[in-house]
Amino acid sequence: MSTINTGSASLSPWWMRSLLIIVIFGFTMLFIITGLAYRNAPPIPGKVVNSQGEVIFTADDVMDGQGIFLKYGLMDNGSIWGHGGYLGPDYSAAALHRIGEEVAEELAKEHYDKTLDELGSIERSGIQTEAATVLKTNTYDATKDILTLTNAEIVAYRQQIEFWADYFRDPKDNGGLKPNLITDHEELRQFTSFIYWSAWASVTNRPGKSFSYTNNFPYDPSVGNIPTSGALLWSAMSLIVILIGTGCVLFAAGRYENLLGWTELKTTVRPPYLPSQDSPSQRALIKFFVVVALLFLMQTLVGGVTAHYRAEPGDFYGFQLESIFPSNLMRTWHLQTAIFWIATSFVAAALFLARTLRMREPQGLATMINILFVAFAIVIGGSLLGEWLGIENQLGDWWFLLGNQGWEFLELGRIWQYLMVIGLFAWFGLLFWIARPKNVDNPDARPLARMFLVASLAIPVFYVPALFYDERSHFTVVDTWRFWIIHLWVEGFFEFFATTIVAFIFYRLNLTTRNTALRVIYLDAILFFLGGLIGTGHHWYFNGQTHFNMALSGLFSVLEVVPLTLLTLDAWKFIKTTRREDAFEPLFEFTSPTVHHIRTFHFLMAVGFWNFLGAGVFGFLVNLPIVSYYEVGTIMTPTHGHPAMMGVFGMLAIALMTFSIRHTVEDDFWDHHLENYFKVSFWGCNIGLAMMIGMSLFPGGVLQIWDVLENGYWHARSLDYTASGGARLLEWLRLPGDMVFIVFGAFPLVIASIKAWIHVQEIGKREKLGEIINMQ
Numbered sequence: 072m073s074t075i076n077t078g079s080a081s082l083s084p085w086w087m088r089s090l091l092i093i094v095i096f097g098f099t100m101l102f103i104i105t106g107l108a109y110r111n112a113p114p115i116p117g118k119v120v121n122s123q124g125e126v127i128f129t130a131d132d133v134m135d136g137q138g139i140f141l142k143y144g145l146m147d148n149g150s151i152w153g154h155g156g157y158l159g160p161d162y163s164a165a166a167l168h169r170i171g172e173e174v175a176e177e178l179a180k181e182h183y184d185k186t187l188d189e190l191g192s193i194e195r196s197g198i199q200t201e202a203a204t205v206l207k208t209n210t211y212d213a214t215k216d217i218l219t220l221t222n223a224e225i226v227a228y229r230q231q232i233e234f235w236a237d238y239f240r241d242p243k244d245n246g247g248l249k250p251n252l253i254t255d256h257e258e259l260r261q262f263t264s265f266i267y268w269s270a271w272a273s274v275t276n277r278p279g280k281s282f283s284y285t286n287n288f289p290y291d292p293s294v295g296n297i298p299t300s301g302a303l304l305w306s307a308m309s310l311i312v313i314l315i316g317t318g319c320v321l322f323a324a325g326r327y328e329n330l331l332g333w334t335e336l337k338t339t340v341r342p343p344y345l346p347s348q349d350s351p352s353q354r355a356l357i358k359f360f361v362v363v364a365l366l367f368l369m370q371t372l373v374g375g376v377t378a379h380y381r382a383e384p385g386d387f388y389g390f391q392l393e394s395i396f397p398s399n400l401m402r403t404w405h406l407q408t409a410i411f412w413i414a415t416s417f418v419a420a421a422l423f424l425a426r427t428l429r430m431r432e433p434q435g436l437a438t439m440i441n442i443l444f445v446a447f448a449i450v451i452g453g454s455l456l457g458e459w460l461g462i463e464n465q466l467g468d469w470w471f472l473l474g475n476q477g478w479e480f481l482e483l484g485r486i487w488q489y490l491m492v493i494g495l496f497a498w499f500g501l502l503f504w505i506a507r508p509k510n511v512d513n514p515d516a517r518p519l520a521r522m523f524l525v526a527s528l529a530i531p532v533f534y535v536p537a538l539f540y541d542e543r544s545h546f547t548v549v550d551t552w553r554f555w556i557i558h559l560w561v562e563g564f565f566e567f568f569a570t571t572i573v574a575f576i577f578y579r580l581n582l583t584t585r586n587t588a589l590r591v592i593y594l595d596a597i598l599f600f601l602g603g604l605i606g607t608g609h610h611w612y613f614n615g616q617t618h619f620n621m622a623l624s625g626l627f628s629v630l631e632v633v634p635l636t637l638l639t640l641d642a643w644k645f646i647k648t649t650r651r652e653d654a655f656e657p658l659f660e661f662t663s664p665t666v667h668h669i670r671t672f673h674f675l676m677a678v679g680f681w682n683f684l685g686a687g688v689f690g691f692l693v694n695l696p697i698v699s700y701y702e703v704g705t706i707m708t709p710t711h712g713h714p715a716m717m718g719v720f721g722m723l724a725i726a727l728m729t730f731s732i733r734h735t736v737e738d739d740f741w742d743h744h745l746e747n748y749f750k751v752s753f754w755g756c757n758i759g760l761a762m763m764i765g766m767s768l769f770p771g772g773v774l775q776i777w778d779v780l781e782n783g784y785w786h787a788r789s790l791d792y793t794a795s796g797g798a799r800l801l802e803w804l805r806l807p808g809d810m811v812f813i814v815f816g817a818f819p820l821v822i823a824s825i826k827a828w829i830h831v832q833e834i835g836k837r838e839k840l841g842e843i844i845n846m847q
Contacts, residue, residue, distance in 0.1 A: 141477025681718020755815025
């Protein structure tokens with residue numbers, strides 16, 4: 072018998088202590104920043120009046136207008152303060168620039184009885200300076216809760232109503248919205264009140280400061296919005312921090328090479344128990360992966376349609392598609408299906424792996440999994456249908472509860488969110504039932520099982536902040552909680568969960584010792600949470616937060632690159648570990664776990680590559696305050712988002728799907744009926760994603776940022792730029808990458824998952840038949 076080397080000696084307690092210190096410190100600062108959002112958010116005046124005290128609009132109008140913005144799904148068309156969709160304009164930037172022009176026109180009439188174009192250069196410059204001064208001057212009286220506007224500003228406000236009425240008429244002019252989306256005059260007036268308030272907050276100076284509530288975002292020199300000194304200073308300081316952090320990682324990687332990252336087993340060992348025969352509960356999980364593949368295909372299809380709306384709004388190859396499937400619905404579904412299929416894969420794979428920790432199948436587990444499947448199907452199907460009906464304005468006053476909430480990434484109606492939270496906690500309950508340490512058969516695996524459960528519990532717990540606001544909550548407050556989900560939940564705790572899952576797989580396949588797996592989990596968690604918790608605030612530079620957030624978040628968010636640097640250094644050890652052939656005593660029908668799961672490891676290696684490029688290179692670029700000031704809401708954002716979301720979490724979800732299916736089906740069926748589909752999908756997903764980024768997204772993002780610098784943010788987000796020949800050409804160049812991704816990436820997974828599900832059904836029938844024969 073070979074030597075048994077489980078690596079069961081206890082790790083230093085300082086691993087856990089260090090992690091707890093980092094988490095406590097990070098959450099303390101994050102809660103402080105979040106609390107300050109309530110105090111520092113731009114005020115919503117109770118009344119907006121003219122110099123005679125006549126009410127122009129009220130706080131209720133602003134909040135009702137925000138409801139209009141959300142009900143019609145306009146955050147998946149355009150954006151507010153850079154956050155939202157890219158199909159339409161940034162509403163606040165477009166309104167601000169037009170208000171600046173109209174105020175200048177009114178001042179020209181008042182002073183010279185001429186239009187602005189009729190003035191000489193000196194006179195025009197003076198008028199534009201005066202207009203900027205008028206807009207920068209904060210006339211809000213906090214004691215009376217009243218904002219007083221000049222006559223020029225009131226004229227500008229009233230002209231905005233007709234401007235937005237025109238915007239909603241023709242899909243060609245708004246990125247593919249439903250024709251005549253908003254025609255009711257009262258809704259238009261309320262919507263304009265909300266947009267005007269967002270523009271006012273972005274230009275008028277915060278009391279006691281020389282910059283606006285949004286730190287002078289958006290960039291528009293014509294109204295006096297230029298980068299603040301803080302954006303420059305904290306960007307420079309961030310570079311110092313990243314250099315120090317990288318230096319520390321390089322030192323640690325060299326000094327403690329044998330303690331950090333993946334370490335091969337040096338002796339032949341007997342692997343921990345991993346059943347070679349699938350169980351009824353594991354077979355029951357395969358249908359989850361059919362849903363994963365179908366949702367993945369749906370996401371790619373609606374993503375392709377969404378991209379087409381940028382290239383050719385108002386005309387889908389001769390069809391008026393926007394009448395049935397408008398662009399904001401397509402983008403809503405694109406985001407929601409991505410979250411659903413990735414989360415579903417994680418949920419199913421976690422249950423699948425937890426089952427390997429026990430020799431015997433818990434009674435009733437397969438039934439509970441089937442019930443969970445039905446619950447997930449209801450939430451997914453119901454929420455997607457509700458979003459469609461909500462955007463179509465078919466749900467009346469129930470739009471927020473049952474339809475489309477309207478908040479980007481969290482569009483599903485509130486009732487579906489409640490059900491989703493309940494479902495995730497039920498999922499964790501199943502995991503705890505299966506994998507609680509005292510129920511784990513192998514004592515050596517119990518510390519790893521404990522970390523596995525902690526990482527799993529974080530998934531439902533940190534989705535709960537999605538319930539902390541409603542349609543009438545202040546935009547700054549909502550945007551703050553929203554990124555607790557978009558950044559902290561996805562890029563923080565999903566990352567923690569992903570690391571734990573990969574380490575768990577390596578341990579179960581005997582590719583690494585338990586302590587090595589635990590060290591990887593602790594180290595990655597320490598490094599990710601060190602920058603990732605406080606670094607959440609890099610999304611809040613310009614949403615109504617102050618320079619306190621910019622300074623703190625700017626310094627810590629760049630540290631998110633540090634663990635990616637370590638992962639890059641560790642890549643070769645990872646590859647050597649997964650290729651190890653000689654240190655394995657065969658207990659199964661195959662000679663190595665890597666040979667058996669080679670397609671799984673291919674997708675895991677893709678995770679590492681895209682993590683470095685998407686989250687590391689592109690993520691670092693957009694995290695710097697001064698870069699974010701010009702970049703947020705441009706195509707450079709999805710240039711970071713696609714490799715970071717699809718390249719990391721998407722590839723990991725497919726890896727987990729591949730692992731689970733490969734382990735469940737019979738070897739011969741895999742070799743002759745499934746493996747080639749996963750091989751084609753691997754190359755299709757990675758080549759297609761690379762083509763999207765290299766041919767369209769990255770060059771499109773660079774050129775759009777250039778236009779921001781040259782002409783202002785409003786221009787780069789308007790049809791003046793997005794309808795230009797160069798911008799449209801780059802949108803069309805996304806088509807080849809989309810086609811490769813859909814045809815060779817998504818379709819093979821659908822075919823493979825359905826084949827696998829049919830096959831495991833046949834296995835189950837054979838087992839039942841065998842049981843009947845044995846009983847007879």
